[in-house]
Amino acid sequence: MAHVCDPTLVFRQLFEKVSSTYTYVLADANTREAIIIDPVIETVDRDIKVINDLNLKLLYAVNTHVHADHVTGSGQIKQKLPGVKSVIFDMNAKADIYIKEGDSLQFGSKKIEFLSTPGHTNGCVSIVCHTAKSVFTGDALLIRGCGRTDFQQGNSALLYDSVHSKIFTLPDDYVVFPAHDYTGQTNSSVGEEKKHNPRLSKAKEEFIKIMANLNLPYPAQIDRALPANLVCGIQN
Amino acid sequence: MAHVCDPTLVFRQLFEKVSSTYTYVLADANTREAIIIDPVIETVDRDIKVINDLNLKLLYAVNTHVHADHVTGSGQIKQKLPGVKSVIFDMNAKADIYIKEGDSLQFGSKKIEFLSTPGHTNGCVSIVCHTAKSVFTGDALLIRGCGRTDFQQGNSALLYDSVHSKIFTLPDDYVVFPAHDYTGQTNSSVGEEKKHNPRLSKAKEEFIKIMANLNLPYPAQIDRALPANLVCGIQN
Numbered sequence: 001m002a003h004v005c006d007p008t009l010v011f012r013q014l015f016e017k018v019s020s021t022y023t024y025v026l027a028d029a030n031t032r033e034a035i036i037i038d039p040v041i042e043t044v045d046r047d048i049k050v051i052n053d054l055n056l057k058l059l060y061a062v063n064t065h066v067h068a069d070h071v072t073g074s075g076q077i078k079q080k081l082p083g084v085k086s087v088i089f090d091m092n093a094k095a096d097i098y099i100k101e102g103d104s105l106q107f108g109s110k111k112i113e114f115l116s117t118p119g120h121t122n123g124c125v126s127i128v129c130h131t132a133k134s135v136f137t138g139d140a141l142l143i144r145g146c147g148r149t150d151f152q153q154g155n156s157a158l159l160y161d162s163v164h165s166k167i168f169t170l171p172d173d174y175v176v177f178p179a180h181d182y183t184g185q186t187n188s189s190v191g192e193e194k195k196h197n198p199r200l201s202k203a204k205e206e207f208i209k210i211m212a213n214l215n216l217p218y219p220a221q222i223d224r225a226l227p228a229n230l231v232c233g234i235q236n
Numbered sequence: 237m238a239h240v241c242d243p244t245l246v247f248r249q250l251f252e253k254v255s256s257t258y259t260y261v262l263a264d265a266n267t268r269e270a271i272i273i274d275p276v277i278e279t280v281d282r283d284i285k286v287i288n289d290l291n292l293k294l295l296y297a298v299n300t301h302v303h304a305d306h307v308t309g310s311g312q313i314k315q316k317l318p319g320v321k322s323v324i325f326d327m328n329a330k331a332d333i334y335i336k337e338g339d340s341l342q343f344g345s346k347k348i349e350f351l352s353t354p355g356h357t358n359g360c361v362s363i364v365c366h367t368a369k370s371v372f373t374g375d376a377l378l379i380r381g382c383g384r385t386d387f388q389q390g391n392s393a394l395l396y397d398s399v400h401s402k403i404f405t406l407p408d409d410y411v412v413f414p415a416h417d418y419t420g421q422t423n424s425s426v427g428e429e430k431k432h433n434p435r436l437s438k439a440k441e442e443f444i445k446i447m448a449n450l451n452l453p454y455p456a457q458i459d460r461a462l463p464a465n466l467v468c469g470i471q472n
Binding site for chain 2: 004005006007012013014015016017043046050053054183184185186187192195196
């Protein structure tokens with residue numbers, strides 16, 4: 001259980017404090033072709049500076065889902081780095097590339113693969129990078145938690161099945177990189193979450209009860225975020 | 237330029253939002269013996285939960301220096317996990333073990349080595365883990381920045397020499413893990429900082445001028461943090 005253990009992969013984890021969002025940059029260390037996962041509009045300039053400092057060529061801006069808690073940076077990145085293509089699974093959102101279960105994206109000699117993991121939203125995907133032994137779980141699986149299921153087509157039974165059939169069947173030592181963490185933790189592993197996740201380690205019926213009784217407040221940025229994210233963060 | 241690439245090392249980076257401090261946990265994946273670097277008093281319970289979830293046996297709580305911006309968690313960790321030894325370089329601070337330049341600490345088959353890197357304070361050390369190709373730079377070197385030098389025996393000429401002679405002579409692909417980041421960046425590399433650090437990539441005279449003209453505010457937590465940290469975070 002080390003970390004991203006592929007010496008020919010450039011890897012960077014970035015954090016946006018207000019929405020506690022993690023953004024990830026992955027690149028082929030030789031060709032310098034790169035992808036960014038879940039950029040946030042407020043930190044686009046920081047992310048582009050990292051990409052430029054590392055001498056990377058960004059190909060794709062990928063969103064794991066239509067976020068309700070922050071505005072995606074994909075649209076602004078496309079404006080500032082022409083040629084970058086936005087990628088999403090959700091057919092209701094605007095993007096250059098719509099991916100589906102089992103699709104993959106190539107950057108240099110590296111590859112990410114998409115697993116459909118609905119439940120938080122219908123369009124949620126998890127992204128696997130096998131050479132890095134890592135899975136980017138979006139809001140499907142968080143460190144010792146999971147995304148809420150009480151709006152945006154949320155369905156806790158579906159989320160449970162997604163996590164158990166798609167993420168928890170990956171090897172135990174795969175690193176889990178979520179879209180958010182609110183406690184200052186930066187990563188976990190599949191084995192750890194199978195054992196210690198206080199919700200998803202439970203039986204399905206108990207998980208559904210837990211999720212039904214969370215009584216969460218209305219998301220702070222949802223009224224701003226959802227309409228914007230359906231059009232890639234850029235509203236005309 | 238991957239990340240911590242030692243499959244037999246357990247590695248965890250943790251963040252404390254108020255003081256923007258990074259805490260690190262490293263362990264031998266086989267023996268489970270562990271160290272923690274720069275714990276914060278507010279997040280001790282989180283850190284102990286991570287240590288317990290990962291089934292680790294904590295041997296040492298190491299501080300890179302006497303922090304002025306947050307209270308160390310070392311003392312509380314020692315109270316909650318009896319047997320843990322606190323470690324520091326600064327002879328003015330209370331600790332179980334005082335280390336000096338070139339000393340190392342063993343945990344299982346793993347080892348960290350200490351480099352004296354004064355300038356932010358006289359007692360600042362950087363911690364190198366060669367098998368992980370990583371250096372924990374405390375406040376000596378931050379991502380695209382460095383610790384201030386205007387109090388606590390701060391000396392910008394000395395800091396410049398420390399970074400250039402001790403940290404910048406490590407291999408370019410060594411990962412830089414600082415004690416703080418205020419921009420949401422989680423790590424950098426020696427090669428990147430040599431090239432892109434806007435202060436330390438400059439000539440020494442220019443660096444000294446930059447540091448003399450920062451006009452920083454008085455640190456928010458200094459009056460609470462310094463007296464507490466000199467006695468390991470526990471005041472009787």
